[in-house]
Structures are given as structure tokens and as C-alpha cells.
Amino acid sequence: MNAWRCHDRVGSHVWGRWLLTLALIYVFGRLAVPRPLVVLDPPQTVVTRNALVGVHTRLTDEVEAWKIQRTLRMVGQMGAPWTVEYFPWPYIEPARGQYAWGHTDQVVAHARNQGVSVVARLGWTPEWAQPETAEIETTLTYLDPSAYDAFARFVATFAARYRGRVDHVIIWNEPNLSFEWGYRPVDPAAYVALLQAVYPLAKAANPDLVILAGALAPTLESPGSLAGLNDLLYLQEMYQAGASPFFDALAAHAYGLQSPPEADPAPDVLNFRRVELLRQIMVTHGDAEKPIYVTEAGWNDHPRWTMAVSPAQRIRYTIGAYEWAKEHWPWCPLVAMWTFRLPAARHNYRDNYTFVTVEFDPKPIYLEVQAYTGGQ
Amino acid sequence: MTRCIAVLGWLTLVLTLGGCAGESDLNWQRIQEQGVLRVGMEANWVPFEYVDGAGQLSGFDVELARMLGERLGLQVQFYPNLSFDGLYDALTAERVDVVISAVVVDMNRSADFAYSVSYFEAGQVLVVKGAGVDEVQDLGGRVLAVELGAAGDTLARRWARRLEGLTLNHTESAQAALDAGATGQADAALMDRASALMALKADPECDLRLSGEPVTDERYAVVTLKENRGLLGAVNDALDDMRRDGTLAQLALKWLGP
Numbered sequence: 191m192n193a194w195r196c197h198d199r200v201g202s203h204v205w206g207r208w209l210l211t212l213a214l215i216y217v218f219g220r221l222a223v224p225r226p227l228v229v230l231d232p233p234q235t236v237v238t239r240n241a242l243v244g245v246h247t248r249l250t251d252e253v254e255a256w257k258i259q260r261t262l263r264m265v266g267q268m269g270a271p272w273t274v275e276y277f278p279w280p281y282i283e284p285a286r287g288q289y290a291w292g293h294t295d296q297v298v299a300h301a302r303n304q305g306v307s308v309v310a311r312l313g314w315t316p317e318w319a320q321p322e323t324a325e326i327e328t329t330l331t332y333l334d335p336s337a338y339d340a341f342a343r344f345v346a347t348f349a350a351r352y353r354g355r356v357d358h359v360i361i362w363n364e365p366n367l368s369f370e371w372g373y374r375p376v377d378p379a380a381y382v383a384l385l386q387a388v389y390p391l392a393k394a395a396n397p398d399l400v401i402l403a404g405a406l407a408p409t410l411e412s413p414g415s416l417a418g419l420n421d422l423l424y425l426q427e428m429y430q431a432g433a434s435p436f437f438d439a440l441a442a443h444a445y446g447l448q449s450p451p452e453a454d455p456a457p458d459v460l461n462f463r464r465v466e467l468l469r470q471i472m473v474t475h476g477d478a479e480k481p482i483y484v485t486e487a488g489w490n491d492h493p494r495w496t497m498a499v500s501p502a503q504r505i506r507y508t509i510g511a512y513e514w515a516k517e518h519w520p521w522c523p524l525v526a527m528w529t530f531r532l533p534a535a536r537h538n539y540r541d542n543y544t545f546v547t548v549e550f551d552p553k554p555i556y557l558e559v560q561a562y563t564g565g566q
Numbered sequence: 567m568t569r570c571i572a573v574l575g576w577l578t579l580v581l582t583l584g585g586c587a588g589e590s591d592l593n594w595q596r597i598q599e600q601g602v603l604r605v606g607m608e609a610n611w612v613p614f615e616y617v618d619g620a621g622q623l624s625g626f627d628v629e630l631a632r633m634l635g636e637r638l639g640l641q642v643q644f645y646p647n648l649s650f651d652g653l654y655d656a657l658t659a660e661r662v663d664v665v666i667s668a669v670v671v672d673m674n675r676s677a678d679f680a681y682s683v684s685y686f687e688a689g690q691v692l693v694v695k696g697a698g699v700d701e702v703q704d705l706g707g708r709v710l711a712v713e714l715g716a717a718g719d720t721l722a723r724r725w726a727r728r729l730e731g732l733t734l735n736h737t738e739s740a741q742a743a744l745d746a747g748a749t750g751q752a753d754a755a756l757m758d759r760a761s762a763l764m765a766l767k768a769d770p771e772c773d774l775r776l777s778g779e780p781v782t783d784e785r786y787a788v789v790t791l792k793e794n795r796g797l798l799g800a801v802n803d804a805l806d807d808m809r810r811d812g813t814l815a816q817l818a819l820k821w822l823g824p
Binding site for chain 2: 491494495496500501502503504505535537538539551553554555557558
């Protein structure tokens, strides 16, 4: 009798705990802020009068799925069939051989859903691939030659996973600037060695992959400068180091600063058409058939930045740049303006590169480009 | 036991808050002892702060800073060469005590910074000629001139979606928008209040006027670190006095026009 009573007490005690647990789960579940359910739209096609119109999105640090979807939806609706997006190696392969594809999968899926093609910039170095800190303090942009093979494997893995969905990758970013090269003296030959490590593995993973080299920053820094090296000279040295077999296209940055898009290029001038000087170098070295993708460009209209233009000029120049490339650059498939939207305001002049506010309000430049492209 | 814990908790709370107040009073105390108010600005924004033809630091904010220093019994030391992007950093790094540089109140920064009462309203205003447009609702069926891509353009496009018959006349500059209003190509122009006042001051014959109060909230304020309560209180008291005795109005009249 006592044993049964004891058993009953224990049983009811356990059930009571379960019921309490379930009740608490129910209560807190009701209190929790519901996340928006994000489902893909019906497959979209970008309507545009200019197929090379693009923007650089900044979804790297945008964690909410609805914001990723909304960003890419607005890109397509603006009439831009291209986006350049950054996929940091440390985010995707935080430990050797272990991959976290969730965020990248989302971005790629939503871009494809909206009819927007992705050019993927790959770079930065995860901690496990950096030199031991006891030997040297390094930054995310420091890629030691001993890690070139690891980076190449990452690029190949990325290429294989997204084959048919992402067929353009940019290898590193602005290697002609010291702070983008791990705060080391820039080294075109070392960059070419990186391309040489990446190219065969990436091509084996996806023979259709277009491998973009460079993403060179427009700069007038002279040889020996601690800040970096003139992009024209850097490209020359890349060719001298044997770069040609190891890239399919060049990525270039073409900021207009305070000049209109049609301003003539010159070796000592930074403007939109400086890209044509890069083109000349490529042609000289037998790479006339290789395209140049402008993966960053644009003008800034901050009222208090010394290198800015007026808002009206920014709109005119931006559309003028898209039109100039379409009319005069048959070798250029893409002009991507920096930057479509930032996940959070920077509270400085950089906010004035955007087309859409943090709250997704379209700025006048978005509406004017949309009118230009005929986007919907 | 419970009472002891409650008393200890209360004491902790009081001491903590008291400590915070103490730290901010120490800052204000330091400033008063040293007799110097360090003012940060980017002197590249006419007519608020700039270097004039004679190489002298001039402008609304410069004169405002001197007036504040006088009322607070402090000598003002200017740091006029800060980059606009670095003004808040200069406060954080305690290189300056306040920033007076046509800074718009940004409540997103209120976790770290505190703003004084406003000393100038810089929001968007309607500029009109004659009668007929006194407020936004009067723009229905009319033409509004606005600088393409400017902050007012975003607002104007929003109005155009809601007000039947409102037509936008996009111009290349704020002056061109005013010209459109003056010549009758537009019924009104929309721009920031400072630009409007300066344009009207420069051409008093143009027969244009500001129609009512600003339609957006863009208040200029003195900025300091959030913990500088003593300093902020003193600045606010001085600005309130300057508003009451007409000093702020005179300052605006001098640098911007009626």
C-alpha cells in the first residue's frame, strides 16, 4: 500500500514537472516576438533597358532573412540584373574543413529568386589560417603564402557548391592597397601566386566559373609608398609576374569623385574612365578578349565631404556612367555602384553612397535609376 | 536578513547613481577650474563655421560658442579642423568638451551622447511668392520646385504620392528651385531653412518668403558626452537665456537673414 502511494506521489510529481515545463514553454513562446516567415517569391525576371546595371549589396552582416530578401527584391525592381556581394572566408569556414553555408545559401537563393546574378567577392583570412600570433600580429586581410592552398580549396568548394547559381568570383580585394594586403608592402607577384594557386582548383570545381582578378583600387600611390601602389603600375607588374593564364576577367573599381563620368582618363587622374587605361594595359598584354567588370563605382553626395558632388550631380553622373559603359565599353558586362544599402548607418559620409536607407526607403537616386532602366 | 539585503541594495543603488553624478560633476568641475571650454567643429560650412578671407574663424556657431563661453565664464578654445566624420570621436576621446558644428540631433546616438536644447531649426521649409500656399496641404494641384536628389526631394516625392495634382519641378540646385518660385515656374520651392534664409538675404527684392514653420525636424544642438550632465545643464541654461533675451534671434538675423 505504502509502495503504491509512494509510486503515485513520484509519478504525479514527474507529471507535474512536465506540465509545468510545457506551460512555461507555452507562455514564453507566446511572449516571444514572432519572426517574419520568409518564403521565396514566384521566380522573378529583372526588367531593364541596360543589362550592365548593377549594385554592390552589403548583406555580409545582414542576418535577418526578410532583409536579405527585401534588399535583393529592391535591386531587381530598380532594374539591376547584377549584384556584387562579399562572402568572407572566415564566416563560411570558421574552422578548417567545417563550413557554415546558411547565410550564403540564403543570399544566393534570394538573388536567384529575384532574377539577380551574383558576383561573389571572396576574401579575408580565418584565424586558423593566419600565422601564429606569437610570431606576428596580423589582420583579417593578411593571407600568408602558406595559406594560399587553403584559400584555393575554399574557393573551389564555394565554386562547386554554387555551380550554376554563382559563376563569377573575385579573388581578394584591392590588393594594391597595403591595408587590404595585411598592412604589408603590396606585392603583385605574391598576388599572382595566389591566383595561380586558386585558378586550377576553382576551374576543376566549375569549368564555367569566371575568375576575376584584381578589384584594384584606383590610386596614385607611387612605388615605395607605404599606402599602396598605383593600380596601373600594379596591373603592369601582375602581367610581368605571369598573371595572364590565371584569371578570366579583371575586376576594377571606378569611383568618379568629383568628375563627371565622361571626363577623359589620364594616368595622373582618378575618375570613372580610368578603367579604360586598365583596358589598354590588358590589350597590350594580349588580353583583349578578357572583359572588365566594374565591381565598385559611384559618387557621393554628402553635403560636408570634400570629395562629394551635389545630389543632382550624383544622380546624373550615376546614370551617365551606366550609359557610358553601355555605349562605349563593349568589353564591360557590369558596372556595380557602391553601395545599395547598409545594414546600419555609419553616421558619416559613407552613408551617402547608398541608394536605399537603412529602413528601406528608396532615395531619389534609386527612383531615378529605376526610371532610367524601366525597372518595376 | 531580508531587510538587510534590501538596505544594502538601496545603498548600492544610491552610491552607484551618486558615483555617476559625481563623475560628470568632476568633468564640469575640471572645466570650471581650468576656465576653458574646448569646442570642436569642422570649419568648412558657411555660414555656421568657416575661415573667412582674412583667415579668421567665423560663423554662427563660432559666435554662439564665444557667447556661451562668456555666459559660462569660460575662455573658448576652438578645434576647428576636425573632420565632420570625426566630431563624435573627438568627444569620445575627450579631445573636446563640446561639439558646436551645425550638428543635427540624432537620437540613435543618445546612448553615448547628449544634446542641448536646439539653437537653430534647420528643417525643410516651403518658400513661396505671394499668397496661396501656407502649408503642405495647399500644394495639391500646384507645382513644387525642389533640388533633385536632396533631402527635400525625398519628402516632395512622398507628398506627390499623397496630394492630388502636385507636380514636382526638379532643379539642379537649391538656388534654381528658388528661381523657379520667383519666376512663377513653380508655386513654391522646398529646401532647408538655412539655404532659404541665406538666399532671401542675398536677394531681398525677390519677393519670396518662408511659409510657416519647417516641415521637418532638423534641430541643431550642442553635443557633449552623455555623462557631462553639469556641463550640459549649464549650456542649456545659457541657451534658454539667449532665447528669452533675443540673442539667438539676433544671431540668426546676422548670419542668415530674417
